Amino acid sequence: xxxxxxxxxxxxxxxxxxxxxxxxxxxxxxxxxxxxxxxxxxxxxxxxxxxxxxxxxxxxxxxxxxxxxxxxxxxxxxxxxxxxxxxxxxxxxxxxxxxxxxxxxxxxxxxxxxxxxxxxxxxxxxxxxxxxxxxxxxxxxxxxxxxxxxxxxxxxxxxxxxxxxxxxxxxxxxxxxxxxxxxxxxxxxxxxxxxxxxxxxxxxxxxxxxxxxxxxxxxxxxxxxxxxxxxxxxxxxxxxxxxxxxxxxxxxxxxxxxxxxxxxxxxxxxx
Amino acid sequence: xxxxxxxxxxxxxxxxxxxxxxxxxxxxxxxxxxxxxxxxxxxxxxxxxxxxxxxxxxxxxxxxxxxxxxxxxxxxxxxxxxxxxxxxxxxxxxxxxxxxxxxxxxxxxxxxxxxxxxxxxxxxxxxxxxxxxxxxxxxxxxxxxxxxxxxxxxxxxxxxxxxxxxxxxxxxxxxxxxxxxxxxxxxxxxxxxxxxxxxxxxxxxxxxxxxxxxxxxxxxxxxxxxxxxxxxxxxxxxxxxxxxxxxxxxxxxxxxxxxxxxxxxxxxxxx
DNA sequence: CGCCCGGTTGAGCCGCATCAAGACCTGTGG
DNA sequence: CCACAGGTCTTGATGCGGCTCAACCGGGCG
Numbered sequence: 001x002x003x004x005x006x007x008x009x010x011x012x013x014x015x016x017x018x019x020x021x022x023x024x025x026x027x028x029x030x031x032x033x034x035x036x037x038x039x040x041x042x043x044x045x046x047x048x049x050x051x052x053x054x055x056x057x058x059x060x061x062x063x064x065x066x067x068x069x070x071x072x073x074x075x076x077x078x079x080x081x082x083x084x085x086x087x088x089x090x091x092x093x094x095x096x097x098x099x100x101x102x103x104x105x106x107x108x109x110x111x112x113x114x115x116x117x118x119x120x121x122x123x124x125x126x127x128x129x130x131x132x133x134x135x136x137x138x139x140x141x142x143x144x145x146x147x148x149x150x151x152x153x154x155x156x157x158x159x160x161x162x163x164x165x166x167x168x169x170x171x172x173x174x175x176x177x178x179x180x181x182x183x184x185x186x187x188x189x190x191x192x193x194x195x196x197x198x199x200x201x202x203x204x205x206x207x208x209x210x211x212x213x214x215x216x217x218x219x220x221x222x223x224x225x226x227x228x229x230x231x232x233x234x235x236x237x238x239x240x241x242x243x244x245x246x247x248x249x250x251x252x253x254x255x256x257x258x259x260x261x262x263x264x265x266x267x268x269x270x271x
Numbered sequence: 272x273x274x275x276x277x278x279x280x281x282x283x284x285x286x287x288x289x290x291x292x293x294x295x296x297x298x299x300x301x302x303x304x305x306x307x308x309x310x311x312x313x314x315x316x317x318x319x320x321x322x323x324x325x326x327x328x329x330x331x332x333x334x335x336x337x338x339x340x341x342x343x344x345x346x347x348x349x350x351x352x353x354x355x356x357x358x359x360x361x362x363x364x365x366x367x368x369x370x371x372x373x374x375x376x377x378x379x380x381x382x383x384x385x386x387x388x389x390x391x392x393x394x395x396x397x398x399x400x401x402x403x404x405x406x407x408x409x410x411x412x413x414x415x416x417x418x419x420x421x422x423x424x425x426x427x428x429x430x431x432x433x434x435x436x437x438x439x440x441x442x443x444x445x446x447x448x449x450x451x452x453x454x455x456x457x458x459x460x461x462x463x464x465x466x467x468x469x470x471x472x473x474x475x476x477x478x479x480x481x482x483x484x485x486x487x488x489x490x491x492x493x494x495x496x497x498x499x500x501x502x503x504x505x506x507x508x509x510x511x512x513x514x515x516x517x518x519x520x521x522x523x524x525x526x527x528x529x530x531x532x533x534x535x536x537x538x539x540x541x542x
Numbered sequence: 543c544g545c546c547c548g549g550t551t552g553a554g555c556c557g558c559a560t561c562a563a564g565a566c567c568t569g570t571g572g
Numbered sequence: 573c574c575a576c577a578g579g580t581c582t583t584g585a586t587g588c589g590g591c592t593c594a595a596c597c598g599g600g601c602g
Contacts, residue, residue: 039540068414070422071504078417092407098509099414121403122396128403129392135406136363142413143339143349143370149421150465151341154590185548194421199590201550233342238369269310425558456580467559472582543602550597558589565582572575 011035011058011110012117015084026124033116040103042183047088047101055111056088056118062107063183066090066099067191077192078145079138080104080165080184084172089134093118105183105218144238149194152233154203157193159232162213162220167239178222182215207231282306282329282381283388286355297395304387311374313454318359318372326382327359327389333378334454337361337370338462348463349416350409351375351436351455355443360405364389376454376489415509420465423504425474428464430503433484433491438510449493453486478502 010031016022022030037060040046047053049068057064059081066079066087078099081087087101093114121128144164148157165182169175190200207213212231213222222228229236281302287293293301311317311333318324320339328335330352337350337358349370352358358372364385392399415435419428436453440446461471478484483502484493493499500507 037542039542068418070418072422074422076418076421078414090407090410092404098411121399125393125396125399128396128399132392132399132403132406133363135403135410136361139361139406139410139413140369142410142417146349146413146416146420147339147341147347149417150347151343151345187548196591197548198550198592202590205550458580468580469560469582470558473558476582545600545602547600548598551595553594554592556589556591558587560587561585563583565580567580568578570575570577572573 011037011060012112015058026127029120029124030127033112033120035110035112038109038111040107040109042103042105044103045100046103046107046109047097049098049100050096052095053088053091053093053097054114056086056093056114057101058086058110058112059083060108060110063104064107064109065102065104065188065192067102068099075100075191076194077188078142080192082165082169082172083174086134088114089131090138104188141239154193154195154199155206156232157195158189158200158203158207159212159228160234161189161193161232162222163229163232163234164239165220166222166225171239178225180220181218182220183218282308282331283383286329297398300391300395301398304383304391306381306383309380309382311378311380313374313376313378315374315378316371317374317378317380318368320369320371321367323366324359324362324364324368325385327357327364327385328372329357329381329383330354331379331381334375335378335380336373336375336459336463338373339370346371346462347465348459349413351463353436353440353443354445357405359385360402361409375459412510425464425466425470426477427503428466429460429471429474429478430483430499431505432460432464432503433478433493434500434503434505435510436491437493437496442510449496451491452489453491454489 010033012030012033012035013027016030017027040062046057046064047055061083064081064085064087065077066081067075067077069075079087079090090099091097118131121131141164144160148160152160166175166178166180169180174180186200186204187197189195189204190197193200195203204215207228208215210227210231212224212228213220215221228234281304283301283304283306284298287301288298308331317328317335318326332354335352335356335358336348337352338346338348340346350358350361352372361370362368389402392402412435415431419431423431437446437449437451440451445451457471457475458468460466460475461468464471466474475486478499479486481498481502483495483499484491486492499505
């Protein structure tokens with residue numbers, strides 16, 4: 001469960017080079033950002049809500065959560081960062097974090113000086129574009145989670161989460177044939193989808209009972225992708241358009257409008 | 272309920288000038304973006320999910336919602352744009368929208384060519400920075416909504432929404448003494464906080480019963496801000512840091528760390 | 543061995559959804 | 573002018589999904 005190349009000179013370069021055609025200047029600039037490698041053990045806090053994120057992190061190995069403590073002592077997880085993700089791109093480098101960032105498993109991270117990293121955007125608009133596009137993708141995923149916790153049943157929510165993680169992990173080559181490592185326990189899952197741990201357990205059992213998947217020893221295996229998508233009301237195109245931005249920094253060709261969509265109402269009066 | 276100046280030359284200039292010290296070049300560039308003024312009546316779709324947002328919109332008057340239709344025919348509202356907001360900044364100009372954008376009341380909007388507007392970021396990094404920061408703010412608000420629908424009771428959610436709108440409207444001078452126009456009906460509100468309209472009604476009654484507020488004829492009046500904040504678990508600093516970005520494009524001075532916060536656990540092993 | 547952690551099971555309760563129906567208001571057409 | 577329709581708000585009754593409390597199981601580990 002790692003994305004770093006073996007010959008990794010600079011983690012960011014290793015992360016971006018395979019997917020982004022960068023100019024020599026861009027490569028040199030990125031390489032010049034100082035970095036260090038860090039190990040966190042499961043459960044450790046990486047960054048604290050309220051703290052200024054002096055460092056920007058790139059996940060190399062393990063799962064990292066973005067969460068907030070809620071008033072009753074519980075926590076709401078809003079996002080799982082996987083190897084290749086940069087959870088700190090979710091917030092502004094000059095503002096206190098509004099979330100905790102926590103290792104959900106043993107993790108290997110690369111850390112970069114925030115100012116240096118973000119400073120790249122001043123001289124290299126394409127790099128700035130990546131930061132911006134990344135924020136948009138995060139916002140889009142957040143919107144999906146709002147729908148998820150707002151409108152769907154426990155089983156649906158869970159199915160949706162598993163689908164989302166499958167798609168995202170597969171994009172990084174970390175899932176094969178619907179099976180992927182997911183080093184989370186049921187408490188973590190219940191915090192992510194806003195469910196009690198007991199009901200989480202029962203929802204998992206329901207998915208197992210329907211032979212949709214198995215989830216053991218931190219590995220999820222999906223047995224029936226189509227039905228899981230159905231149960232979770234997962235829109236297969238969700239992320240399919242925004243992921244390429246993430247992965248390659250480029251915009252995919254725009255698909256033809258589906259004929260099923262309502263024709264836009266455009267009766268606006270122009271003045 | 273309008274933010275446009277009376278002598279408004281260009282809506283974006285009128286919007287930005289009072290709050291952003293822009294250079295002559297920046298002003299000229301923004302002024303050069305062609306625009307048109309549009310009127311929408313309540314309920315009209317402004318942009319359709321799946322559509323390419325050829326235009327970027329600035330709300331001048333009225334409320335605009337960002338929502339998605341869910342599988343069971345219902346809709347989840349994720350955001351209310353108010354005068355001064357640009358709902359289209361929530362998504363990438365080159366990607367199909369993942370949400371509907373709809374007029375919740377009679378609205379006056381300014382529309383700009385997406386390409387021209389976003390093209391400004393290539394020559395003016397500060398303008399690109401605004402787009403980026405704006406996306407981060409949206410993501411932050413989305414996170415708050417995730418917590419809201421995921422963890423709080425109906426009455427709390429409602430109270431939280433009213434607090435959030437009060438703060439945002441006040442930042443634009445559209446709320447005074449805890450009273451503001453909110454041209455939404457109970458169905459709209461229930462779609463925003465993921466509640467049945469019946470329970471929405473009863474939650475509203477509960478807030479009224481506690482003498483926290485009144486909500487009549489599209490106007491909300493808060494009678495007891497402190498208790499409303501309490502009921503909604505509204506964090507007063509929520510938005511207080513990110514709003515200035517929105518309003519002025521600049522970062523506020525960072526407050527001293529509160530002593531109450533846990534000291535960050537930083538036992539990471541450096542390798 | 544005993545402890546702790548994660549997963550599992552049962553029982554009872556409550557918040558919210560759903561179904562049903564009525565009140566009030568506004569606009570519209572006869 | 574009234575009759576009617578549609579939209580919005582309101583109220584009551586009923587049911588269910590998920591929460592809570594409580595207990596037990598099994599494995600890993602000191």
